[in-house]
Amino acid sequence: MLEIRNLHAGVEGAEILHGIDLTVNTGEIHAIMGPNGSGKSTLAQVLAGHEAYSVTAGEVIYEGQDLLDMDPDERAVQGVFLAFQYPVEIPGVNSAYFLRTALNAIRTAKDREEVDAIDFLALIRDKLKLVEMDEKFLKRPVNEGFSGGEKKRHEILQMAVLEPRLAILDETDSGLDIDALRIVANGVNTLHSADKATIVVTHYQRLLNNIVPDVVHVMLDGRIVQSGDKTLAMELEEKGYDWIKEEHATHSV
Amino acid sequence: MTGSKKNTRHTASNHASWIQKFESSLNGQSLRALRQRAIADFDRLGYPTTADEAWKSVNPSALIRPDYAPAAPATLADAELEPFIYPDLQGIRLVFVNGHYAPERASDIPEGITIANLGDVYDHPLVKAHLGKLAQTTDLAFTALNTAFMRDGVFIHVQPNIIVEAPVHILFITTASETPTISHPRNLIIADENSQLSLIETYAGTGTETYLTNAVTEIIARDNASVNCIRLELQNTKGLHVANFQAQLGRSSRMTFHDFTLGGAFVRNDVSAYLRGEGSEATVNGFYALEGSQQVDNYTLLEHAEPHCPSHELYKGILGGSSRAIFRGKIHVHQKAQHTDAYQQNENILLSDNARVNTKPQLEIYADEVKCSHGATIGQLDENAIFYLQTRGIPKAEARQILLRAFADDIIERVTIAPVRSHLSDLIDTRLEHIYAKDMA
Numbered sequence: 230m231l232e233i234r235n236l237h238a239g240v241e242g243a244e245i246l247h248g249i250d251l252t253v254n255t256g257e258i259h260a261i262m263g264p265n266g267s268g269k270s271t272l273a274q275v276l277a278g279h280e281a282y283s284v285t286a287g288e289v290i291y292e293g294q295d296l297l298d299m300d301p302d303e304r305a306v307q308g309v310f311l312a313f314q315y316p317v318e319i320p321g322v323n324s325a326y327f328l329r330t331a332l333n334a335i336r337t338a339k340d341r342e343e344v345d346a347i348d349f350l351a352l353i354r355d356k357l358k359l360v361e362m363d364e365k366f367l368k369r370p371v372n373e374g375f376s377g378g379e380k381k382r383h384e385i386l387q388m389a390v391l392e393p394r395l396a397i398l399d400e401t402d403s404g405l406d407i408d409a410l411r412i413v414a415n416g417v418n419t420l421h422s423a424d425k426a427t428i429v430v431t432h433y434q435r436l437l438n439n440i441v442p443d444v445v446h447v448m449l450d451g452r453i454v455q456s457g458d459k460t461l462a463m464e465l466e467e468k469g470y471d472w473i474k475e476e477h478a479t480h481s482v
Numbered sequence: 483m484t485g486s487k488k489n490t491r492h493t494a495s496n497h498a499s500w501i502q503k504f505e506s507s508l509n510g511q512s513l514r515a516l517r518q519r520a521i522a523d524f525d526r527l528g529y530p531t532t533a534d535e536a537w538k539s540v541n542p543s544a545l546i547r548p549d550y551a552p553a554a555p556a557t558l559a560d561a562e563l564e565p566f567i568y569p570d571l572q573g574i575r576l577v578f579v580n581g582h583y584a585p586e587r588a589s590d591i592p593e594g595i596t597i598a599n600l601g602d603v604y605d606h607p608l609v610k611a612h613l614g615k616l617a618q619t620t621d622l623a624f625t626a627l628n629t630a631f632m633r634d635g636v637f638i639h640v641q642p643n644i645i646v647e648a649p650v651h652i653l654f655i656t657t658a659s660e661t662p663t664i665s666h667p668r669n670l671i672i673a674d675e676n677s678q679l680s681l682i683e684t685y686a687g688t689g690t691e692t693y694l695t696n697a698v699t700e701i702i703a704r705d706n707a708s709v710n711c712i713r714l715e716l717q718n719t720k721g722l723h724v725a726n727f728q729a730q731l732g733r734s735s736r737m738t739f740h741d742f743t744l745g746g747a748f749v750r751n752d753v754s755a756y757l758r759g760e761g762s763e764a765t766v767n768g769f770y771a772l773e774g775s776q777q778v779d780n781y782t783l784l785e786h787a788e789p790h791c792p793s794h795e796l797y798k799g800i801l802g803g804s805s806r807a808i809f810r811g812k813i814h815v816h817q818k819a820q821h822t823d824a825y826q827q828n829e830n831i832l833l834s835d836n837a838r839v840n841t842k843p844q845l846e847i848y849a850d851e852v853k854c855s856h857g858a859t860i861g862q863l864d865e866n867a868i869f870y871l872q873t874r875g876i877p878k879a880e881a882r883q884i885l886l887r888a889f890a891d892d893i894i895e896r897v898t899i900a901p902v903r904s905h906l907s908d909l910i911d912t913r914l915e916h917i918y919a920k921d922m923a
């Protein structure tokens with residue numbers, strides 16, 4: 230479904246990703262771990278199409294298409310979804326309006342009929358249950374004044390409404406209490422299926438007990454330096470990143 | 483040469499004779515003393531120049547054309563009026579065309595409220611007693627001109643304890659023609675004790691030629707009265723607009739004012755609220771959406787003369803093209819006005835590199851128990867918010883429109899009269915799309 234080849238990207242003047250290779254097949258769940266500042270969010274933002282990052286080399290093929298050639302909204306229409314590490318507040322735009330506009334933008338782009346207000350309400354009530362969010366959030370401006378955990382759940386709510394094929398979750402587990410973690414993990418598992426793919430960026434093995442990954446990658450200084458099965462995450466939990474850093478340092482000498 | 487800033491083509495003796503000639507065309511001469519005082523003030527003041535403190539940031543020369551002719555009466559076709567009507571508004575309507583009352587366009591007037599064309603009631607005791615008391619002519623040249631040459635407008639008197647359910651919509655429409663014209667709409671509104679009134683003013687122009695509308699509105703809200711005002715300015719793209727809105731608030735009275743400035747080439751708004759009764763409350767909000775070379779100058783004054791008065795002021799603007807906005811907000815708290823709670827905010831979004839905003843709060847506080855806050859922002863649309871919306875499938879142009887709308891909604895949503903709110907909402911939508919499209923082109 231997704232194939233990233235030798236991806237180099239960065240911000241003005243500074244390269245952050247120094248050649249990423251990653252293949253995600255349909256039906257798989259991948260976890261990306263790695264120390265702070267290693268480039269996980271940069272990769273996620275590049276995949277979503279953030280203009281602040283420029284790609285200097287490499288390619289990203291999504292469903293046989295050149296992903297980097299598409300505008301961010303076009304990527305969303307094609308089924309790519311990013312749950313932000315830091316969801317953006319949008320004052321004055323209430324969540325219900327935002328969700329319905331997004332859903333209808335995607336449906337319109339696919340020549341499907343728009344969902345009217347009544348049908349949308351039925352649909353959204355269903356999705357709210359999945360993330361155990363109160364209906365009152367729908368009336369509030371997007372993310373404004375939401376607690377950290379509420380913002381993360383709101384990201385999953387959006388994912389539930391938009392039903393992407395490729396979901397990239399950037400630290401959606403950070404800042405969640407124990408119950409919320411279970412709810413989010415459960416939501417992600419429910420939304421995942423054999424014809425979809427999910428990439429979870431996380432610092433904690435804890436999440437991976439609930440969302441069981443097929444492959445775990447370790448990112449370091451803008452590169453994926455190690456990949457393995459779920460036991461790699463357990464090893465990291467136990468030993469930290471130092472051993473990988475050392476190993477990688479010796480390799481690169 | 484005297485070195486005076488006055489426009490020498492206008493001489494004092496000239497003006498006095500104008501007044502006499504002008505008066506003979508009017509219904510009654512009972513305002514002669516007021517007119518003569520006003521023209522004397524104008525002769526002393528002259529047209530403003532950038533040397534005047536109150537006109538410092540904009541060059542008023544665009545407004546000054548010695549060749550203005552008084553606007554002549556005209557009939558308005560239904561189709562010309564229609565764009566300025568609120569389709570679902572059940573209310574009282576008075577229409578003025580080129581500064582002249584158009585009685586054939588007026589709706590029926592319910593009981594408990596006196597509504598008349600000011601030009602027909604110069605002799606009304608309340609008119610004699612109050613006209614020109616709030617809108618002083620001593621330092622505002624355009625108000626002096628209006629007072630000297632005012633003709634028609636609306637006079638409203640709401641009796642004590644009367645709640646006027648039907649909003650009063652007054653429209654001043656100029657049918658611009660090749661000769662630049664000037665009109666001086668003049669309104670006086672008196673809401674007696676415990677009364678309630680909603681007033682909607684529309685100033686608009688048809689055609690494509692230039693003209694000047696020079697309006698003055700005086701509002702007196704007596705003790706415990708509640709006056710809800712909405713003003714919409716939709717002059718044509720060459721229209722010049724000067725408006726002075728003055729409100730005086732009695733004890734425990736409330737006045738809300740929502741000002742929408744969308745049209746015109748040059749617009750100058752003076753808005754003053756005098757909180758002269760204890761516990762009175764004023765809300766003064768404004769929204770402007772500008773494009774091309776439009777200039778809008780908002781000059782507001784919240785004068786707190788008595789204790790325990792809150793005032794709320796929020797002006798928001800969206801600027802495209804090479805437009806220019808000025809916001810000056812003065813809050814004057816008298817020594818006596820303890821426990822004043824005054825809030826002022828001005829927020830602007832610039833859509834183009836050539837648009838400019840000057841914003842200047844001015845606080846004069848002589849009381850010590852005062853809560854007073856002010857703030858101003860000038861920024862661009864939030865790129866991260868646009869990106870966030872895009873990642874949810876919303877195209878960039880639509881994302882920008884959503885953000886602009888949300889910014890404007892903050893003011894639109896405060897309009898409590900639903901049919902007015904929804905119509906304004908559509909109007910502003912179209913306007914924002916237009917401004918946005920121009921800047922992206």
Ligand SMILES: Nc1ncnc2c1ncn2[C@@H]1O[C@H](COP(=O)(O)OP(=O)(O)OP(=O)(O)O)[C@@H](O)[C@H]1O
Nearest residue numbers: 240245263264265266267268269270271272281314
């Ligand atoms: N817009 C930017 N401007 C400058 N530097 C940036 C920008 N975005 C990212 N960086 C830098 O790139 C590096 C990688 O950042 P990134 O956010 O991708 O890390 P991360 O792996 O997601 O870290 P964390 O685990 O803390 O979320 C950091 O050093 C960061 O400071």
Ligand SMILES: [Mg+2]
Nearest residue numbers: 269270271314
């Ligand atoms: Mg990150």
